Amino acid sequence: MILSAIIPTISLARTDNAISSQPLVKKITVENAPTPKLMQKQTKAITPQSQPSTQSRNIAVASTEAPEYHPAISKDPVAGTLLGAYALETDSMNADIYFTFSTDNGQTWDPGAFIQIEGKEDYPALEYWGRGTTFFGTFCPDQNDAMGSAQYLFEADDPTDITTWQLISWDWTTYNQRDKESPDIATYSDVGDHTWFYGVQVDTESSDYSGQEGEHIPILYFANYNDETQGWAWWWNNFEYSAHTAIDMDENNGYMYAVWDYDNASEPAQNRDILLGMADVHDWWAENWSLNWYTVGESNVNETYPDIGAVGDCIQIVAQSDEAGNQDIICFYSSDGGDTWSQSTVVDEAADELYPRIVSYGEYATCTFVKDGDLYCCQTTDGGITWSTPLKINDNAGTVPVDYRTNDITITGDTLWTDTRAGNEDIYFDNVGGQPPWPFLEVKTFSGGLGVSVVLTNTGTGPGTNVKWELAVNGGVLGRINKVVNGTYPSLAVNEEHTEKTGLFFGLGTITITVTMTCDEGDSETRTTNGTQLLFFTKVNT
Numbered sequence: 001m002i003l004s005a006i007i008p009t010i011s012l013a014r015t016d017n018a019i020s021s022q023p024l025v026k027k028i029t030v031e032n033a034p035t036p037k038l039m040q041k042q043t044k045a046i047t048p049q050s051q052p053s054t055q056s057r058n059i060a061v062a063s064t065e066a067p068e069y070h071p072a073i074s075k076d077p078v079a080g081t082l083l084g085a086y087a088l089e090t091d092s093m094n095a096d097i098y099f100t101f102s103t104d105n106g107q108t109w110d111p112g113a114f115i116q117i118e119g120k121e122d123y124p125a126l127e128y129w130g131r132g133t134t135f136f137g138t139f140c141p142d143q144n145d146a147m148g149s150a151q152y153l154f155e156a157d158d159p160t161d162i163t164t165w166q167l168i169s170w171d172w173t174t175y176n177q178r179d180k181e182s183p184d185i186a187t188y189s190d191v192g193d194h195t196w197f198y199g200v201q202v203d204t205e206s207s208d209y210s211g212q213e214g215e216h217i218p219i220l221y222f223a224n225y226n227d228e229t230q231g232w233a234w235w236w237n238n239f240e241y242s243a244h245t246a247i248d249m250d251e252n253n254g255y256m257y258a259v260w261d262y263d264n265a266s267e268p269a270q271n272r273d274i275l276l277g278m279a280d281v282h283d284w285w286a287e288n289w290s291l292n293w294y295t296v297g298e299s300n301v302n303e304t305y306p307d308i309g310a311v312g313d314c315i316q317i318v319a320q321s322d323e324a325g326n327q328d329i330i331c332f333y334s335s336d337g338g339d340t341w342s343q344s345t346v347v348d349e350a351a352d353e354l355y356p357r358i359v360s361y362g363e364y365a366t367c368t369f370v371k372d373g374d375l376y377c378c379q380t381t382d383g384g385i386t387w388s389t390p391l392k393i394n395d396n397a398g399t400v401p402v403d404y405r406t407n408d409i410t411i412t413g414d415t416l417w418t419d420t421r422a423g424n425e426d427i428y429f430d431n432v433g434g435q436p437p438w439p440f441l442e443v444k445t446f447s448g449g450l451g452v453s454v455v456l457t458n459t460g461t462g463p464g465t466n467v468k469w470e471l472a473v474n475g476g477v478l479g480r481i482n483k484v485v486n487g488t489y490p491s492l493a494v495n496e497e498h499t500e501k502t503g504l505f506f507g508l509g510t511i512t513i514t515v516t517m518t519c520d521e522g523d524s525e526t527r528t529t530n531g532t533q534l535l536f537f538t539k540v541n542t
């Protein structure tokens with residue numbers, strides 16, 4: 001069934017609920033906010049290894065006799081490469097994190113590599129960086145690995161070339177940290193030459209650091225923007241008994257949104273709430289330690305197991321709710337970068353719907369959850385207000401472990417999950433549909449000569465409609481060069497190319513060449529370059 005409880009956005013209050021007159025979202029003022037602590041990084045080796053692979057409609061990605069579980073997946077939307085990770089338990093004392101990749105949309109998976117560390121690593125998380133072919137990841141250390149304080153950063157500059165993979169780590173026992181639980185990572189790539197600024201990791205851990213002690217408290221990690229050998233850790237003992245973190249970064253503006261469920265001790269009637277931290281990570285580059293905290297949730301309801309997606313100021317938080325006496329999936333959503341929030345229901349049948357995960361692509365988002373041993377997905381196309389009827393992903397009924405982080409999903413619907421159909425836990429893949437085909441307008445080349453010419457194209461996954469373009473040349477001595485040509489393509493197919501020219505013009509001096517493209521689907525492109533005009537001849541800087 002489809003479910004949509006649309007709550008008015010203006011007051012932030014659930015006006016339909018007589019029990020609660022409290023606002024849904026409340027700002028938290030933190031006295032004596034902590035500052036981050038700095039630590040040198042270390043590196044570890046990665047061991048290549050082989051693994052078998054078989055195929056069906058649901059595709060087996062990793063299916064040894066050993067238990068494989070807690071998969072993560074991310075996609076490079078330009079190259080189309082999928083990178084996956086999962087934990088493999090070799091015995092009761094050891095599990096390792098395995099990484100695998102696919103260059104054919106998940107039909108076949110490379111043996112990849114695993115990271116050999118003593119003890120049981122768990123809960124990998126992966127994210128495409130947003131630029132080039134780079135991915136970053138992390139995972140939870142063993143509880144004896146630096147007392148469970150070890151922070152790991154996996155980096156794959158090219159996911160298809162294991163020799164480019166590396167593992168960086170930090171040992172936070174210097175600051176008496178311990179007992180990390182289940183980390184997540186969000187990436188950000190608009191960082192100029194500071195390419196080691198991967199983004200932000202979040203986790204829950206405990207601290208014995210004098211004056212900043214706490215049990216099960218939120219912690220954020222990020223690179224030192226000014227020194228690639230260092231990283232920061234920033235823990236918040238104001239929020240004890242937090243759990244189940246997730247983070248996403250709005251790639252359009254560098255805002256990060258992190259969530260935990262936590263014990264709202266200051267207001268016991270709230271039961272558990274969602275703790276939401278929002279920050280502009282650009283501030284941190286200047287060591288301007290700014291992070292705004294909010295609680296999200298209702299009185300007399302436990303909101304738990306949150307996940308979050310954010311793109312283009314559209315944010316969706318999905319979580320479990322026990323308001324109806326069983327577990328349902330709810331969504332808190334915002335379309336203005338977190339200024340105002342509303343609540344909707346994703347699914348609320350009588351059975352327990354558990355462990356939601358979400359991937360957001362603006363107004364569109366895909367949510368998965370587990371029910372009765374099956375994995376389901378549903379979508380919103382209106383920013384979280386309404387949700388489609390859930391579809392079952394696994395072919396065989398009742399084979400998905402009812403377990404936190406038993407699956408992961410990409411924006412294009414590529415899903416990895418744990419499945420026991422063959423008698424033990426294996427990793428399976430399927431595509432459940434996601435972001436619709438989309439144009440990506442691009443200026444392929446600029447060239448000079450007798451006038452300026454450019455090659456315009458669409459490198460996206462779907463055609464662009466009503467593509468308007470303009471090519472403008474300005475400058476010269478006394479600004480006398482001002483040549484503009486423009487036009488419209490009714491449709492621009494994927495990889496279709498057009499060469500557009502200014503034609504001959506006359507002038508002398510430095511020029512600026514600007515190309516703009518727009519289309520009805522909303523994609524736009526502006527590219528600028530400089531050149532020199534020598535009478536009839538144009539030289540373009542490349």
Ligand SMILES: [Ca+2]
Pocket residue numbers: 094095096097116117118119120121
């Ligand atoms: Ca291990």
Ligand SMILES: [Ca+2]
Pocket residue numbers: 270271272273274297298299300301302303
């Ligand atoms: Ca609550």
Ligand SMILES: [Ca+2]
Pocket residue numbers: 326327328329347348349350351352353
């Ligand atoms: Ca339910």
Ligand SMILES: [Ca+2]
Pocket residue numbers: 062063064065066067068424425426427
């Ligand atoms: Ca297995």
